[in-house]
Amino acid sequence: MxxxxxxxxxxxxxxxxxxxxxxxxxxxxxxxxxxxxxxxxxxxxxxxxxxxxxxxxxxxxxxxxxxxxxxxxxxxxxxxxxxxxxxxxxxxxxxxxxxxxxxxxxxxxxxxxxxxxxxxxxxxxxxxxxxxxxxxxxxxxxxxxxxxxxxxxxxxxxxxxxxxxxxLGETVLAPLAATDWLGWKEEAQGEIPDLAEIKGQEYAKRALEIAAAGGHNMLMTGPPGSGKTFLARALAGILPEMSLEEALEVTAIHSVAGRLSPSRPFVATRPFRSPHHTASKISLVGGGGHPHPGEVSLAHKGVLFLDEIPEFSRTVLEVLREPLESGEAHISRTSYSARFPADFQLLAACNPCPCGHLGNGLRPCRCAPAQVIGYQSRLSGPLLDRIDLHVDVPPVPTDVLVELPSGEASAQVRDRVLRARGLQYGRNGMGIRNAALNGKALQSHADVTGSARQLLLDAGRKLGFSARAHSRLLRVARTIADLAGTADIGMEHMGEAIQLRVGSGTWGGVAQ
Incomplete structure (x- = not known):
């Protein structure tokens, strides 16, 4: 039978x-x-x-x-x-x-x-x-x-x-009631740090706002204890909430990876993944005999935070280049292949040198020049070229530390981010952030004034931007203009984008 x-x-x-x-x-x-x-x-x-x-x-x-x-x-x-x-x-x-x-x-x-x-x-x-x-x-x-x-x-x-x-109908079981995922969503929101809790670092907070509004990648450089990790964790609090369709897609990835909690099997907020610097290539992008999702896929629709990024193996970091461009992780084996979504926002943090105090006016750097050069060469040019914002996070002055926090709350910043995202979706298409604009779409939507175009031309001649860096500068400037609520990219928007691209030049920003 x-x-x-x-x-x-x-x-x-x-x-x-x-x-x-x-x-x-x-x-x-x-x-x-x-x-x-x-x-x-x-x-x-x-x-x-x-x-x-x-x-x-x-x-x-x-x-x-x-x-x-x-x-x-x-x-x-x-x-x-x-x-x-x-x-x-x-x-x-x-x-x-x-x-x-x-x-x-x-x-x-x-x-x-x-x-x-x-x-x-x-x-x-x-x-x-x-x-x-x-x-x-x-x-x-x-x-x-x-x-x-x-x-x-x-x-x-x-x-x-x-x-x-x-x-057989002998003992009929009742079906489960629909899961109340909204309750889990409210619980998860309370676990995210608020920007108002961070003292000082107004420049870094502004960069976070731009990164959140346009979906841009960001590298923070500063001495130990300056607040880089706290800033990174606060980013999730100013990103737009996921729609139910996005949440189900993200939860499906975590389900396949076996990462869901039986008591709360739902990813209610945008993922924030922070792998240790000893992570392997397979753990980062996925793989195995029967391919499974890696950290880049577990961070889909959210943030992948690489703290102390120079401590990661260089070969491990290089595998990020394809997912950063395509938004997918393609795993191929002899008899099997799989594609996993990997539309994540890269956020990285590092010290300027091995001891962490290069350029710090309060504490001298103890590193030899060769040590500094070796440390800063751990990040390749092609990887740095894919990072839009290079932000310095200096030590917080003592007089600021002893005061009560007085900055904006995450909710206020998120409101501006949502308005900027609304402008992007109305112009680019639903769900398409400025960071994802390419080719004709970028040229069509990057309405640059004459003075801003001349500033970009002068900066490119002096600093030697690559073609990729040029495109990413336009995207960041477009985001800054959206936050300002203007249709055209002005000289002030382009100037801020260039400054955020170059940073202090610690990681070769001026050569990008």
Whole structure:
């Protein structure tokens, strides 16, 4: 008897349809799995057999073939346990085919028949809704995640036996209520530092505002203790809130990576990722035998903060160049490839030299010239060329430190950022920030006055800007003009953009 059950596999963060076919035939008693299964899937036959036995169902002494179609797609992970067990029960005649139609099964089985959670539930649930599956069965720990998807009935039976009784109508389970993600969003907002808490550093705060308004990359240079990390963490508080569609996309990436909390399986605010400087290339951009998302993808629609960026391996930093340009991380292996979204904003911080006090008028630098040169050569020109804003963060004077904070709150700055974003979306197209403008779109929307154009020409001749730096200067100037609410880029906007591009020249800004 042939039985068919619907589940999904994962290709990057996209769920793709997988049909589990189970067939019994005469022959030696064996259980084989075909359809390009990987290690965890091949091992599933032992887990599934034990789960069935301990649930009171015993496989017949026949030749059993389980096919996972389509056969060309590699099948990995333990989420195929549950659909294979249901398919076996259907082929044994324990479950009629009509009770399996319209339902998608996704989960792991323990040896005693309990359902266990797996990564990638949200992409599976979104696939179910899009492709007309009214019902989905997952483990209880994945229930809240699946219930984020509207118009989908999610069932979370504790055991395989409970699921069989539900499908047969003997003990009907109630579907989960829709997840209240708005409550989680409010909780997450309270975890972000406020700009009003930061004393001094008005120039760096202004640069953060420009970075947030246009989606620009930024490098902060300053001595230890000047507030670079605090400033970086405050950036998330002035960025526009994610729409539900963006939040679901980001949550899907974290789901595939297995990074969601069972108690709050939803990324409610823009991600802020801060990997340690010992991170490898694979951990940063993704990879592995079965490719998984890296930090650049986990920071999608949010911020990737690289603190002490010169301490990262240079080969690790160079892999950022492609995602910074394309907004994607493309992982290729011999038999498999995947694309992960990586539309992130790069924010980096560093000291000007190994001791951290080069150029500090309060404390002398103890580094030899060769040490300074070696330290500053750790960041390549092509990478620095992709960073729009080079900002100095000097030590905060003592008289400022002893005073109460008196700066603007993040909410006030965010209001200006939202107005600037509104101008960009109305001009560039919905969701297109100034930092993403290219080619004709940039030339069309960068309305530069004659004096501003002459200033850019003079600066380019003197400082030797590259073609990429020239384009990025126009984007930053366009953002500054949007914050000022003006249609044309004036000389004051271009001058500020050039100053932010050049910085102090510590990291070669004048050569970019």
């Amino acid at each position: 042939l039985s068919r059950v619907q589940t999904v596999g994962l290709d990057g963060i996209q769920a793709v349809s997988v049909e589990v076919e189970v067939d019994f035939s005469a022959g030696l008693p064996t259980l084989g799995i075909v359809g390009l299964p990987e290690g965890a899937v091949r091992e599933a036959k032992d887990r599934v057999r034990a789960a069935l036995n301990n649930s009171g169902y015993h496989l017949p002494a026949k030749r059993i073939i389980i096919n996972l179609a389509p056969a060309h797609l590699p099948k990995g992970g333990s989420s195929y346990d549950l659909p294979m067990a249901i398919g076996l029960l259907g082929a044994m005649g324990k479950l009629p085919g009509e009770c399996l139609s319209g339902c998608l099964f996704f989960g792991e089985l323990s040896l005693d028949g309990r359902l266990r959670g797996v990564p990638g539930v949200l992409p599976a649930a979104l696939f179910a809704r899009k492709n007309g599956f009214p019902r989905m069965v997952v483990a209880a720990e994945n229930g809240s995640e699946a219930a984020l998807t509207p118009d989908l009935s999610v069932f979370t039976p504790p055991t395989l036996g409970d699921l069989v009784k539900h499908l």
